[in-house]
Amino acid sequence: MPIDGPKEDNFFISVSQLNTLAKDLLEGQFPSLWIAGEISNLSKPASGHVYFSLKDELCSVRAVIFKGHALKHGRNLQEGKKIILRGKPSLYAARGEFQVIGDDVKLMGIGEQELLLRQLKEKLKAKGYFNQERKRAIPPFPNRIGLVTSATGSAVRDMLEVLGKRWPMAEIWISPARVQGDAAPSEIAKAIKLLNCASLIENSKIDVMVVGRGGGSSEDLCAFNSEIVADALFESLIPTVSAVGHEDDFTLADLIADLRALTPTEAATRISPNQYEIVEHLKASAEYMHQAASLKIQKFQQHLKLLSTRRCLQKPLDYLNQKSQRFDDTIEKFNRTSSTFLRQKSDKVASFIEKLQSLSPLNILTRGYSITMKAKEFESDKATVIVSAEVLALGDLLCTRLHNGTIISEVKKIEP
Incomplete structure (x- = not known):
């Protein structure tokens, strides 16, 4: 079906405008993607940028990695090499060519799960799950602590032991869940939501929640890399602490939680004050306050003693009598001075009157x-x-x- 031309002479756009619109549309609609393929037509000009095509059995797409990222990932780029490129679809407006602008390169050989994890991480990052400004402070003196972990694992025993020694006055609420296996992600998310619901009950507020397990292989920790657990942590009204695995294990839960602990034992330590340290601190504070109060009292006593030696306090009426006598003298002096002043002024006025009368024409x-x-x-x-x-x-x-x-x-x- 033929397309009618513009009805007005000025109803058109230029090629540059068309390509710019297409470029903006592509970049605005597509997030960063991980794209697998084989490198061909590789070019590394003096500018430091890297240009190549990424192809599979059916298709090919042009790709570019600019200098800043090429310095880091250029060594992985070789003709015929299979890679996974992270980049955003775009358009080279000058030639109207569709291309991918890459910023990270991984060698092929990683498993499908790793790729899915990276894609999920990019998705959650785009949604703001990892933003530092949303992180909340952990209460320094929690009254009620929630634990989401296996009810029979070593992690819960370690945390209960640490909390019992350091801060036994806190209530511990355990919401058990399996921490590995196919059912683990949904059970962990459900346990997190259950504690949040319980915290809304009057006089049942939970101050902090620990979500974690002991160490294990990457496959054992995959529940804490699931999207359903990530959503539950992000939506939690209770400040959260992740305690997954050992130092080398880093999960999505660690990135989303308000605080990351390397192990469950460390998590229990970081959320609980040490009762013995607090007692010692209170003793030291009481001693300091006692000494400060004693010095203050002693200082006031010395000041009162000094004041008591002053004549005005020993014989206050003498001071008042002196002031009263001085006041009387001042009044008398004022009366004398004012009388003399008025008399002088009266004489002066009388003299002026006499002179005026002598000069008056009526006087003749x-x-x-x-x-x-x-x-x-x-x-x-x-x-x-x-x-x-x-x-x-x-x-x-x-x-x-x-x-x-x-x-x-x-x-x-x-x-x-």
């Missing part, structure tokens, strides 16, 4: 002079002294001010 009235103004202006601010008859008219009322009293008169006659 005592010598027989008078001041005449028009009567209608006498009480106003605009009143002016009459100094010439020319400003007067017959009938004007005049107000004449004498030293003692005022005369009201009327103009009857004006003479120049």
Whole structure:
């Protein structure tokens, strides 16, 4: 069926855009994969990158390992060699070629179980099961401890013995499960979930849970590499401690648990405080507190003794009387000073008044002079002294001010 062309002239993408979209789609949809095949067309240019094809009986795919990873894994790459390549499907956009970008190489010869384990590990890592930020702290003084292990193995006996010696006041809850065999993964996961359910009951909180067994071969430990156990550990509400095998044994459970112990005995030791060490610490702390309190009391006694020798405490009324007498002296001095100050100021004010009076124009009235103004202006601010008859008219009322009293008169006659 023919495909219609774009309806608009600008409805298209370039080849570069197409290849970029395809590259992003490939890299975004596919996780890292382990791919088995035979090397062909091997090329190791001066750049340090390694280019080759990986093929089987039916197909072939181009692959590249860039310099950073090629320095570590390049020695395993030889023409015709069968390998397992870990890489992500991608697209070389410049030529539109499908390829795998590799970052790890393993020689063929490992078993199918090892490959499945590695693939599961990559899957769980992508889901965040191994993230350090999700790890929880183990309570320093657990009241209730859960154990997930075989009920008859040496691991449970070792842990009970250690816990009984170090921290006997803790309750131990055992959720038994087979730790090897086909049924082991489901039993271990069920036991973990059972303890989590029990911990939700009121007054039954479990502070920490140990999941483990004694040492054994890789096949014996495979239950702790199962996805169902990994999920149970990841979903556990109780902080978990893995205690699987000996020092050389490392499982998925070790990566997921909040704390990894090399052996069950070490796990029991790390989750339990030593009661004898705590007792000794409490004794030392009590002794230190006693000594510190004694020194403090002694210091206060010496300080009180020193204070008791001071006169103000021996005769407190003498001190108050001295202060009262000094206060009286201050009041008396203030009264004297203020009286003198007021008297001086009063004399100064009187002198100023006398000077002002001597300069007052009204003062000349005592010598027989008078001041005449028009009567209608006498009480106003605009009143002016009459100094010439020319400003007067017959009938004007005049107000004449004498030293003692005022005369009201009327103009009857004006003479120049």
